[in-house]
Amino acid sequence: MSKKGIVKDLARQRIRWLFNLAAEETRKGRYERARRYTELIMKIAEKGNIKIPRLIKRSICLNCGVVLIPGITLSIRLKGEGRGSHITAKCMLCGWIKRYYIKVKRI
């Protein structure tokens, strides 16, 4: 592995580690600390030109920076029926809403 590759790999490991810490703080209701960790994640990713793993990026409120955990900071609702149905994921702290459309397959 090249030196650059090693640096990126370390950064990715740090991101995962910081995300775990942020999730833990969120679970404990310490949102300010959680935000500090997610801010660091963004900074590391930006500096190192690293893509944040999709699973992690999806789990961070891009508006207020907390980790989105169902029942704690995230409320999930299913809206509509059939073709137009979608899931709304709402950050319970800042009210930021994300929509996921569900693809309905015809059988």
Ligand SMILES: [Zn+2]
């Ligand atoms: Zn939020």
